[in-house]
Amino acid sequence: MKVLGIESSCDETGVALVETRAAGVPVLLAQALHTQIVMHQAYGGVVPELASRDHIRRVLPLAEQVLERAGVAKAELDVIAYTRGPGLAGALLVGSGVACALGAALGKPVLGVHHLEGHLLSPFLSADPPEFPFIALLVSGGHTQLMRVDGVGRYELLGETIDDAAGEAFDKSAKLLGLPYPGGPGLSRLAESGDPAAFKLPRPLLHSGDLDFSFAGLKTAVLTQAKKLGDELEARKADLAASTQAAIVDVLVKKSLAALDRSGLRRIVVAGGVGANRLLRSELNAACAKRGVRVHYPELDFCTDNGAMIAMAAAMRLQANVQAATAVYAFDVKPRWPLAEL
Ligand code: ATP
Ligand code: MG
Ligand code: FE
Numbered sequence: 001m002k003v004l005g006i007e008s009s010c011d012e013t014g015v016a017l018v019e020t021r022a023a024g025v026p027v028l029l030a031q032a033l034h035t036q037i038v039m040h041q042a043y044g045g046v047v048p049e050l051a052s053r054d055h056i057r058r059v060l061p062l063a064e065q066v067l068e069r070a071g072v073a074k075a076e077l078d079v080i081a082y083t084r085g086p087g088l089a090g091a092l093l094v095g096s097g098v099a100c101a102l103g104a105a106l107g108k109p110v111l112g113v114h115h116l117e118g119h120l121l122s123p124f125l126s127a128d129p130p131e132f133p134f135i136a137l138l139v140s141g142g143h144t145q146l147m148r149v150d151g152v153g154r155y156e157l158l159g160e161t162i163d164d165a166a167g168e169a170f171d172k173s174a175k176l177l178g179l180p181y182p183g184g185p186g187l188s189r190l191a192e193s194g195d196p197a198a199f200k201l202p203r204p205l206l207h208s209g210d211l212d213f214s215f216a217g218l219k220t221a222v223l224t225q226a227k228k229l230g231d232e233l234e235a236r237k238a239d240l241a242a243s244t245q246a247a248i249v250d251v252l253v254k255k256s257l258a259a260l261d262r263s264g265l266r267r268i269v270v271a272g273g274v275g276a277n278r279l280l281r282s283e284l285n286a287a288c289a290k291r292g293v294r295v296h297y298p299e300l301d302f303c304t305d306n307g308a309m310i311a312m313a314a315a316m317r318l319q320a321n322v323q324a325a326t327a328v329y330a331f332d333v334k335p336r337w338p339l340a341e342l
């Protein structure tokens with residue numbers, strides 16, 4: 001079965017084609033992506049209306065590119081999948097509108113995918129896919145969650161952030177340091193030449209005894225520190241970046257280990273944009289190697305938003321019989337949609 005996936009929840013337009021096989025993990029045939037980052041940079045963040053308009057311009061040419069790369073004709077598609085939510089309403093409507101229009105025109109069913117399930121299952125696009133069950137650390141621009149994953153569609157939320165997401169903590173701290181949006185990658189590059197022990201920053205909820213996170217206080221601490229430095233900030237920027245990154249990563253790693261301990265599971269999957277962070281990967285790898293725990297990551301290109309993860313999630317849901325594609329071409333997007341409701 002050939003599944004076309006369309007992602008348009010925020011500032012990336014992604015399209016991909018995945019094929020299910022009689023057995024095993026579905027296979028990625030082709031994918032294409034357009035990021036709007038440069039367009040939004042002038043505003044310091046995503047402008048929803050601009051995002052929607054750009055998705056409109058990009059999505060069909062990207063779909064054509066994908067089909068051409070895969071050597072597959074439109075008529076050969078079996079299902080058109082799209083991101084149903086969560087995300088920006090106008091942006092989601094573009095992907096769902098195009099998916100439904102394609103479905104109706106081709107006489108093929110459609111399937112709405114949960115964006116976070118896409119992130120969660122993105123490590124299945126790698127050459128060494130995980131096996132169920134596992135703990136998932138979902139660290140993206142809008143979410144920070146620890147989950148127990150027993151199979152496709154079987155997700156138990158163990159803990160989550162009570163305020164800012166980890167990606168948001170990276171982005172907001174980076175902004176305070178004068179770095180362009182989205183600040184995560186830039187902050188982590190700057191941190192490479194800094195001293196992570198230079199500033200003592202808080203590790204909120206580290207000893208809270210639960211698996212929840214809080215990053216809002218960290219951002220305030222970075223702001224306070226930056227103000228204190230005044231003119232000296234420029235010279236100490238790398239140190240402050242390194243200290244900020246160390247604080248975020250420290251909390252993410254310790255809570256992940258706690259989730260592994262509590263569940264007794266020996267496998268963890270990291271997904272979402274912050275999963276691209278090098279310090280997070282090296283610290284988590286080291287801690288897990290010591291405990292004999294396997295760690296899985298998506299390929300670097302599939303950490304942030306992309307169409308491949310949406311096509312993959314749809315294909316896996318179809319294969320596992322947890323959801324059927326339908327010929328209901330309604331624009332039923334869900335801008336707010338907790339994964340636990342799935
Ligand atoms: P959500 O999936 O929760 O709706 P999103 O789709 O905006 O949010 P992603 O695309 O998964 O989030 O990830 C983007 C986030 O990842 C941004 O906050 C960005 O700064 C962060 N990020 C990307 N690369 C890195 C990195 N190397 N280090 C730290 N953060 C990073
Ligand atoms: Mg993005
Ligand atoms: Fe995302």
